[in-house]
Amino acid sequence: MIQQIPEDQIPLHIIKLLKESKKREFQELLTELQPYDIARIFEGLPEKHHTRFLLFLSSEQIAELIQELENEQQLKVLTKLGIEKSGQVMDLMDNDDLASLLQDLSPDKIEELLSGMKKEESTIVQNIMNYEPETAGRLMTNRFVWIPHYFTVRETVNKLKSFAEFSETINYLYVIDDEKKLVGVVSYREIILAEETEKIEDIMFNRVVSVTADTDQEDVARFIERYDFLAIPVVEENNVLVGIVTVDDIIDVVIREANEDIEKLSASGKSIDFDTPAFIAAYRRLPWLILLLFIGVISGTIISSFEDTLSQVVALAFFMPMIAGMTGNTGTQSLAVVVRGLISRDMDKQVVIKLIWREFKVSLIIGITCAILIFFIALIWRQDPTLGIVVGSSLFITLIIGTMAGTIIPLTLYKFDIDPAVASGPLITTLNDILSLLIYFGIATMFISKLM
Amino acid sequence: MIQQIPEDQIPLHIIKLLKESKKREFQELLTELQPYDIARIFEGLPEKHHTRFLLFLSSEQIAELIQELENEQQLKVLTKLGIEKSGQVMDLMDNDDLASLLQDLSPDKIEELLSGMKKEESTIVQNIMNYEPETAGRLMTNRFVWIPHYFTVRETVNKLKSFAEFSETINYLYVIDDEKKLVGVVSYREIILAEETEKIEDIMFNRVVSVTADTDQEDVARFIERYDFLAIPVVEENNVLVGIVTVDDIIDVVIREANEDIEKLSASGKSIDFDTPAFIAAYRRLPWLILLLFIGVISGTIISSFEDTLSQVVALAFFMPMIAGMTGNTGTQSLAVVVRGLISRDMDKQVVIKLIWREFKVSLIIGITCAILIFFIALIWRQDPTLGIVVGSSLFITLIIGTMAGTIIPLTLYKFDIDPAVASGPLITTLNDILSLLIYFGIATMFISKLM
Structure with missing residues (x-):
């Protein structure tokens, strides 16, 4: 009978069973569903049906359901159940899930919730919460044989x-x-x-x-x-x-x-998902953007210190975004290779040296190719071989430096037990932006008499 | 006895057992090790010991070992074994692993390898290979009950x-x-x-x-x-x-x-790991860099079309990297949120509209905050309120456009069944670079008389 109900009809059918107080049929239907799906149905129901829904479930079933809800919803359900029933449910929850629910609550609230649990179960949960976050101790369950x-x-x-x-x-x-x-x-x-x-x-x-x-x-x-x-x-x-x-x-x-790696590499802000409110999402994204703004101002100061060079040869400004952009990108490329590589690879000195040497060779190949290309583009576009040499040689040097910075900085951070992904956008971009501008305008200033 | 050998001594001990032809002790030791560790030991042994190592293993053990090796090594081992034995081993391998080994080989080589296998097993493998890559059919095994x-x-x-x-x-x-x-x-x-x-x-x-x-x-x-x-x-x-x-x-x-998401988002080139040779790594990274180079040239052309404005107010150049950089970053931030969000979320029209609206509000908050900040910075630094207004209002507009581009483009690609992560660096960066320069210099040109 149950199998005949198409999936999209289930929520309506459940409301009907709840209204008519048909607990047995309700149970029959639910035992055929996955906890994840039951949780989605529960969330989708109008609030007024929640109490009876929970009343129709056994503690075991509530424990399974609750593990598939978001923290906020979990607390709502536990509060609805009252101390005694919620204690029974928490006794049955996986300790690691319970610990991760409790970790963000106030000590008072934690004590209140734990008070309804069996002594031995609440002790286990408290023990788990004593381990550092992101360790095996936090993830483990004691429900094993x-x-x-x-x-x-x-x-x-x-x-x-x-x-x-x-x-x-x-x-x-x-x-x-x-x-x-x-x-x-x-x-x-x-x-x-x-x-x-x-x-x-x-x-x-x-x-x-x-x-x-x-x-x-x-x-x-x-x-x-x-x-x-x-x-x-x-x-x-x-x-x-x-x-x-x-x-x-x-x-x-x-x-x-x-x-997390993607958040850090793209400097996109911590744990933003589709449901994060706009204000919070903006708050999490702004630090990176403001940092970039100040980096931008520093770059601007560097450019302004070459104001004379720039006002004499305005064409130099045309190649600025290209050089900064490419140096930034080659740095990010190396960074991504290092950060993801560290996930599946144990590092020792030999691996590190081999990697740095490999990236150096890569930067040479990339540098030579792009330098030659931009030399000819500049030559054809601006009809000025000196400008071509200035832009080409700058690009060659900045690509090597950018690549090496993107390799060595995350490796150094890793060595000192800092997550290499924090090198991310900001750090690598700053360094590469500033270095590339200094090199570019430095070389241009050397050639200034020939450029005019 | 086995447990008394410390882990780092195992390889030496194995070489000793191989040299002395002690197959029984060798077997005793190996049954206590994980296939992954056996594979690492095998790889670490000098080449000359490989043949006897394989000789001492049963077909089942070789099948387990081989699944933990890289493709290249797998082929070496299979070749060493000869058609008959390699057929036995392949009969015992997981079909999905075997299919992924075979997929990159030439038809001749595939036929040669499959010829040693049992008919029913080779048929199964060939069937698996008929499914599209990256589908359940390619991952599945028929070894179930x-x-x-x-x-x-x-x-x-x-x-x-x-x-x-x-x-x-x-x-x-x-x-x-x-x-x-x-x-x-x-x-x-x-x-x-x-x-x-x-x-x-x-x-x-x-x-x-x-x-x-x-x-x-x-x-x-x-x-x-x-x-x-x-x-x-x-x-x-x-x-x-x-x-x-x-x-x-x-x-x-x-x-x-x-x-793959990280590769695409950071435009870092396909499947580069620590062991990829420099030449191949450079070859895989270059397309993105060359693309960026041409994007840079396009940006340069745009800047050059505002050459008059720029040579009249050189200070405009100081803010160029900041505006382009921040527009690029806000776009990447939105892109990362969308790409990772799509992994755990089913999309429907309602979710999409809600997300776009959220990102629009985010872009307003970000835009206002950064615009006010840069207005005062420009005012204090250059003592020029008009410049502050030009830079501030440009930043406001480009941040909104950059954020919306980073949201809507990947969603559109997803809608048309294209992997949204390809929007990555290149596409978003191009658009944002070009748009931000046009807006910035457009606004500056409007205010040019007041800026001079």
């Missing part, structure tokens, strides 16, 4: 049966010793292939790849991507197992980190 | 046992009807919780989220990310199940798509 090393396959399967409802993902079983230290991992595949009487110790994989709770989330992502894992165990420094990070969280990390 | 709808849980577990070695990921079991149409999905969790005698039909989830073979890989990634799936089924148009796409491939897709 561990088994003692002395278990047999049969005992393992029995334990699994009792935990199946509970664990976020049962894809790997982690094996621990008497001190709770991680000693092995077993996959489903091995459990299914093994005899019931075999010992877990004998079929487990010993060299477990794990991360510590303070591992940066980008490194966690790198491990999961490299090894094609569905989850990775998180240990304390003494190798005691404390949680797992699952692949679905890692996809979010990868998307978020890529967005 | 399906069960008929009339199976009981016990029958299912038995089938699983016989397929456990074979299927790439057994996380979900897909249920098909007599015509091979996808009718349901069951997770491990449900299998474990169910009684052995229950029917799969009764415990399966009916409303399966699936994609068709021609679905764009970005959309596949969006589904997996939204629903936190570990795999998604791929069907033909008649709903016949033909494969699955797994989450590990999706992580690669997300990283690749983000890199």
Whole structure:
């Protein structure tokens, strides 16, 4: 019956069921939907239906629904539920999702919300919030299955049966010793292939790849991507197992980190999406633009110091935007290569030297090609070989400097543990703008007598 | 014993085992390592040890190893193995990985390699290669487990046992009807919780989220990310199940798509990484730079058409880089917001109108703020209120136009199914450069008598 309702009719049908108080049919329909879709339907419903909608759901279902909502909506729902019910729901939420909901709230509000939860669950959430943001500790969940090393396959399967409802993902079983230290991992595949009487110790994989709770989330992502894992165990420094990070969280990390790189490289302002209000979006974008404005004024001052040269040969102004633009672009090109390369590559001295040398060769090839091209363009257009030489040789030098700045600056920042993407538009552009103008007008001033 | 070897000693130890022909110890060591790490060790070994290394591995192990190597290395290994063995290895490789290895080879070479494979396996690979690049069909694997709808849980577990070695990921079991149409999905969790005698039909989830073979890989990634799936089924148009796409491939897709967006937004040239030779990197970067060079020449022509204005008021040149730079940046900011926003958001008319209106308000706020700021700077620096008004009002107008161009152009491209990121540096920069110069000098020319 359910399958016969076309997808776009579902919201209307749900309103009908809510109005007629048909809880059983409502439940039948909902169990066939994904939490993400239920959340979209919930959001789309008129506000007045929300209370009954939530009333018709079990705590488990609300926990699933709430994880697919935006922070603001999550709080609204929790408030609607009241302390007791919201506590039950939060007990069932993934700890990492709950921690990320709570992190932006005031201490009072956090305490109020946590007060309805079971003691052991709220302690876990508070522990997670003690880890630095963007680390494995913040992403991990404690909803995983561990088994003692002395278990047999049969005992393992029995334990699994009792935990199946509970664990976020049962894809790997982690094996621990008497001190709770991680000693092995077993996959489903091995459990299914093994005899019931075999010992877990004998079929487990010993060299477990794990991360510590303070591992940066980008490194966690790198491990999961490299090894094609569905989850990775998180240990304390003494190798005691404390949680797992699952692949679905890692996809979010990868998307978020890529967005951050783009934000920084294009100086486009932090976390602006389609729903950001105009005032906030403008507020986040303005710092970069104002910075660029002052950089522009500095460039202007440099140009004004060559006022004599410029007023004697106004044609010099024609090539200014081209030289500044190209120097900026070659710098950004190198920057993008370095920033994205660092994501999938471990850096050592040899790699760095090889990269700098490669970029130097690139800059030579680019510099020579573009210099020759602009020489002929200037010659044909302005009928002035000296102007061609001035513009061509300036471009040659600025392209080399721009490329090297775009390579060496992010590498240096990385070396000092600063995110290389902050070198972004602003820093590279400033430097390249100023250097290119100085070089261009410097060379022009040297040739001024021949240019007139 | 194995665990006692520290990680950095492993390669040396392996060379020792190879030299002494200790195949058993070699195997013991290797079964404890991840394919990714084995591949890095293999690459790091001196070439002369490669043949024996491969000789010591089973076909299954070589198939796992080879999937972690670069295309070039993969071909080297396959050639070393000879037709028969390489056929066995390719039979065991994931079809999607094999297809992506083969896609760049000549038809002759493809035929040669496929000739050693089992007929049914090579047919599957050839089928995959018939799908468009960057679609679900190209990413999917046929190594998954399906069960008929009339199976009981016990029958299912038995089938699983016989397929456990074979299927790439057994996380979900897909249920098909007599015509091979996808009718349901069951997770491990449900299998474990169910009684052995229950029917799969009764415990399966009916409303399966699936994609068709021609679905764009970005959309596949969006589904997996939204629903936190570990795999998604791929069907033909008649709903016949033909494969699955797994989450590990999706992580690669997300990283690749983000890199492509960055390449396009920063006009940094296609797929340049740390290992790209200088000549090729320069070759890939040059088109953008040469394009920028010609754009620069066009800008120069525009400036030269205002030569009179400029030679009368040389100070106009001082503000040129600032206006062009800021217009370019506000355009790139909007572009980045649109391009990344499109990744996680379905677009409809309402969303588009709301976004354009938001960006217009943003451009007003930005424009007013920056115009006032530059007015006072110009006033203080050059002691000339008219110059301040010319620069300020030009900046106001160009910021609005730049922001709107950066919003509307990528949205229009998206509407016509063109990747909006190609609007990138070049297109937005050209337009904004040219427009900003025309507006700036246009306004200046209007005020020329007052400026002198």
